Amino acid sequence: MKPVKVGICGLGTVGGGTFNVLTRNAEEIARRAGRRIEVVAIASRHANPACATGEIPLQADVLALARDPEIDIIVELIGGYDTARELVMTAIEQGKHVVTANKALIAVHGNEIFAAAQKKNVVVAFEAAVAGGIPIIKAIREGLAANKINWLAGIINGTGNFIMTEMRDKGRAFAEVLAEAQALGYAEADPTFDVEGIDAAHKLTILASIAYGIPLQFSKAYTEGISKITPDDVQYAEELGYRIKHLGISRRTSAGIELRVHPTLIPASALLANVNGVMNAVVVSGDAVGQTLYYGPGAGAEPTASAVVADIVDVARMLGASADSRVPPLAFQSAELAETPVLPVEAVVSGYYLRLQAVERPGVLAHVTRILGEKGINISAIIQKETREAQVPVIMMTQRVEERMMNEAIREIEALPDILGEVIRIRVDHLAD
Amino acid sequence: MKPVKVGICGLGTVGGGTFNVLTRNAEEIARRAGRRIEVVAIASRHANPACATGEIPLQADVLALARDPEIDIIVELIGGYDTARELVMTAIEQGKHVVTANKALIAVHGNEIFAAAQKKNVVVAFEAAVAGGIPIIKAIREGLAANKINWLAGIINGTGNFIMTEMRDKGRAFAEVLAEAQALGYAEADPTFDVEGIDAAHKLTILASIAYGIPLQFSKAYTEGISKITPDDVQYAEELGYRIKHLGISRRTSAGIELRVHPTLIPASALLANVNGVMNAVVVSGDAVGQTLYYGPGAGAEPTASAVVADIVDVARMLGASADSRVPPLAFQSAELAETPVLPVEAVVSGYYLRLQAVERPGVLAHVTRILGEKGINISAIIQKETREAQVPVIMMTQRVEERMMNEAIREIEALPDILGEVIRIRVDHLAD
Structure with missing residues (x-):
């Protein structure tokens, strides 16, 4: 020919x-x-x-x-x-x-x-x-053509995953690892696109469109970066049996389509939690096939x-x-193509990891748990260690709740006189169907 | 339309x-x-x-x-x-x-x-x-069409992987887990096709043909089952930092194409080692893309x-x-389609895990290591524990060597008067390029 x-x-x-x-x-x-x-x-x-x-x-x-x-x-x-x-x-x-x-x-x-x-x-x-x-477009568009896709979640930015992997493996701080990634050529001089999730949101926008048959709607993607993740959070997540990964997640719900990039705690035993360094991987869940995962080098x-x-x-x-x-x-x-709406992040339902700094005084935890209880938020795990300091970090994991309820609860918790500074909040996903 | x-x-x-x-x-x-x-x-x-x-x-x-x-x-x-x-x-x-x-x-x-x-x-x-x-045919045939495929390795029989996973997680024996798999409907009444690697060899034959462009040659595939793997082997592998999986492996070498299904020790940190239960996964290594992995349910x-x-x-x-x-x-x-020959298993180059039962007497190990040395086989790890028994198990891992040399060495080792019974031999693969 x-x-x-x-x-x-x-x-x-x-x-x-x-x-x-x-x-x-x-x-x-x-x-x-x-x-x-x-x-x-x-x-x-x-x-x-x-x-x-x-x-x-x-x-x-x-x-x-x-x-x-x-x-x-x-x-x-x-x-x-x-x-x-x-x-x-x-x-x-x-x-x-x-x-x-x-x-x-x-x-x-x-x-x-x-x-x-x-x-x-x-x-x-x-x-x-x-x-x-990774032939992920072909896999979703053709290989899974029989399926109604329910959700997908992926590590789709190698720079971000390199940073999260180094923070976990070596207990290092974000800024230090970023500087190294820049020296190694993994990260750009201006790292915003990578570490703030914009690059991942571009890719997630494309994946969601081919998964659900909706027009490309990048402007509706929610993005949150990894620059505020601390070695403490990485360590607490580990103690709870989780790892923090910078994920792009898109889920089809009865209300609409979630389209969001943010740091996420996922179970340490999940294959996705074991995708390290600059590698990428995407999990796709379809109604017929169940979960499939695609892994490989995401750049180069x-x-x-x-x-x-x-x-x-x-x-x-x-x-x-x-x-x-x-x-x-x-x-x-x-x-x-369908007109299914993309949901605002306030309408997303997710589990949460919360870290708060409390004055070491009786009754503080009671106030916090009361506020969560009033919003219908169930606590699934809690870490508070014995201390001789005047302040103590309290770590909680909650069951799934709509984000707007969690935002209200956090505002009330931050207003408590014995809670110091901001409540750190990281979303949790069990990657379950 | x-x-x-x-x-x-x-x-x-x-x-x-x-x-x-x-x-x-x-x-x-x-x-x-x-x-x-x-x-x-x-x-x-x-x-x-x-x-x-x-x-x-x-x-x-x-x-x-x-x-x-x-x-x-x-x-x-x-x-x-x-x-x-x-x-x-x-x-x-x-x-x-x-x-x-x-x-x-x-x-x-x-x-x-x-x-x-x-x-x-x-x-x-x-x-x-x-x-x-898993859309693995499409991935190799179309998604990786730019590549010269160097090798692929996969867990491509769910029944076998269920058994290996249970043996590792719970320290159970092969026969016991097989009986459970049969009761659960994961394994057939006659489990030969699954546990002896015939089903996996069918699939591997197909994967190798589309990876390298050779005619289907099922009769040339080497198959070895998992029925002889003991909980001891699973445990020793774990101590050495490995897991035993029933893999289909096909590699393109300058001499020809390897086509083989057998139990294999792979590094515990490899994603493939963390594919559990009835799930399947295939790693494909191409000269341009490097390693990619495809994971999902292999049956149902x-x-x-x-x-x-x-x-x-x-x-x-x-x-x-x-x-x-x-x-x-x-x-x-x-x-x-190419006429590249499929290699006999004697020509395959692989690392080995060896388990031998030795009389507890000075000099036995010296005899064994001499034989290996004479065949040019390097030992990379050894486990021999203190014992008060008259017999002691010795576990060795070797570097890569042609199978015919290892067969000769094993024959000589088994002929030593202080070595009791058969030398157990399991191949080792680091899944490296």
């Missing part, structure tokens, strides 16, 4: 990895795909010393590739919003298929991009946008390239096929 | 589950697939009380369904070799697509079946044949149905597409 011609836009970490995988494994990929995948043009302002691009023309203008009639598939690996969006929209306009690893672009502009792609009868594939080399040149190239192979296979034969971008036919 | 018409052959556990999932999730599935999936006929000698099949005709003759011109897709869920093979070959002959959960059929007759399907330009899909609800009515229905949706989507657009059954184009 005729080779498929690819233009790679962006020759940084992922672009370089993609070029190298396509080159090194060209034979193996052709044996699978039944046709060769040829890189015929590259757009990049700089050469990548890790890539022997040989005689392939390197040009600065990405839009020129989008308009090059020789190219079948544009691979967008420049990242960011503006130029990437212009590139993708131009490529679609020119009738080209697009493969992208850009989670921010898809989470924020995906609805518009997919609508344009449908009009021009082209594919926009984005496996690499979530969890790097070649792991991400693995997903990009898998998409290229998929698109290449379907070049001659009709739109009816394609898997829709958000898993459900575009006319069949 | 026109509904797709399905005939279900076999209405037992998986057939019933498939019918129920297709019925219960009909709306959700149609929203995804863009067309309805209709069960128009069922072949079964008995009704299934769990299935409200209503007016759908139930007939005893499966071959009649294969010849029914109304049916687009035959779903083979009767199991076994003979009738299943005839059914599948007849359906193909009649130009129908086939979805099957039958690992034995695919592992043993797959080459012939796929050749016939190619001639008649139909699809034979078999996601449910390996690891139940609806988990298996989840995979069967996903295949039905895939086939339904591609009904109008040309053969060029399809993913080949063994992942690689049929003309591109």
Whole structure:
């Protein structure tokens, strides 16, 4: 069969990895795909010393590739919003298929991009946008197509998981580990996207859409970072039989869809609690299959390239096929997307870990438990250790309760004269169906 | 679009589950697939009380369904070799697509079946044949299409994993746990297929073919069961920082492809070591992606149905597409399958756990270590406890060595006058790249 011609836009970490995988494994990929995948043009302002691009023309203008009639598939690996969006929209306009690893672009502009792609009868594939080399988009969109998905929960930011793992393994403080992660190149100079959960929320937004068949709604995702987690919290969680992980969680309830990224206590025996370092993993629960888990490297040149190239192979296979034969971008036919509302975080039902600093005086605990009791909040575990200090930390775990009730209870507890400072609150999830 | 018409052959556990999932999730599935999936006929000698099949005709003759011109897709869920093979070959002959959960059929007759399907330009899909609800076939065949797969290792028999988990958690003996598994319905009255590794070897044969692009070669798979594992071995493994799992392992080496099912010590910290009970998991290592892991229920009515229905949706989507657009059954184009040899187990290189019973007398250990040394086998750990008995168990772990060398060493060790009975030998794998 005729080779498929690819233009790679962006020759940084992922672009370089993609070029190298396509080159090194060209034979193996052709044996699978039944046709060769040829890189015929590259757009990049700089050469990548890790890539022997040989005689392939390197040009600065990405839009020129989008308009090059020789190219079948544009691979967008420049990242960011503006130029990437212009590139993708131009490529679609020119009738080209697009493969992208850009989670921010898809989470924020995906609805518009997919609508344009449908009009021009082209594919926009984005496996690499979530969890790097793990084929999680394909698993949910195709592998679990028989299921009504009930919930999913994932470690979908490697930097955050590296920090949480180091804090637990070595009892280190957040700021210290973050500095190390920056030195190692795991974290950006401005770590906000990673540690405040924005990157994870981009990915969670995409996963929720393909799981439930709803439009992308990044602006409705709740995000809370890990920068306030202390070594004490990590240690208390451990004593209670839990670990703290920075999770993206999306659950379908009768009221709507939860979409939230925050530190979460999960049982130490859960596989997800044992996903360490920069690795990613996603648990998906479907009504027929039950729980399945997908684990692997969530970032890096070649792991991400693995997903990009898998998409290229998929698109290449379907070049001659009709739109009816394609898997829709958000898993459900575009006319069949649901208007199920995304719930505000106040409506989320969750267990809680609470840490409060109390004056060591009789009756304090009675006041706290009375307030919780009045809100219908049951305590499932409590740690208060003997002390000779004037202040004592009290740790409680509660059963599941609506967040607005917990917020009210916390306000009242903080107003007690014998409670010092803020009540620390971390959500708890048992990852149960 | 026109509904797709399905005939279900076999209405037992998986057939019933498939019918129920297709019925219960009909709306959700149609929203995804863009067309309805209709069960128009069922072949079964008995009704299934769990299935409200209503007016759908139930007939005893499966071959009649294969010849029914109304049916687009035959779903083979009767199991076994003979009738299943005839059914599948007849359906193909009649130009129908086939979805099957039958690992034995695919592992043993797959080459012939796929050749016939190619001639008649139909699809034979078999996601449910390996690891139940986990979309592992799709992950390897499509999700990791960019990779040269280096190795894979999996817990792919739930019964065996249930037994190994109970033996470890509760220190129980094999026979006792097996009897319980039979009482619980996890194990068959004749448990040979499960506990001797035959079922796992069927699945491993399939995984290896799609990973490396080689024909199915079940007869060359090495199988060793778990019936000889003792609570002592489980306990010693634990002391050494390992767990014993019944694994299917396939590795691509420069000499050929390893294809083997046997009890294996793996590091206790590996995710795979923490896959418990009847759950399945497969680790796949590719040159670009590194290690990825897929976890979920490996059996049961609806988990298996989840995979069967996903295949039905895939086939339904591609009904109008040309053969060029399809993913080949063994992942690689049929003309591109490789003749890489499957290695005999004597040529496999592995670490070993050895347990020997020695007379408590000076010099015994010196004899044993001399023999190992002469074969170039390095000892990495040893346990010999103080005792007042006349006999003492000695446990050793060795570094990696070719199996034929280890066999020679064991023969010589067993011939030592102070060594009593057989040397117990369990392979060790660090699941490292």
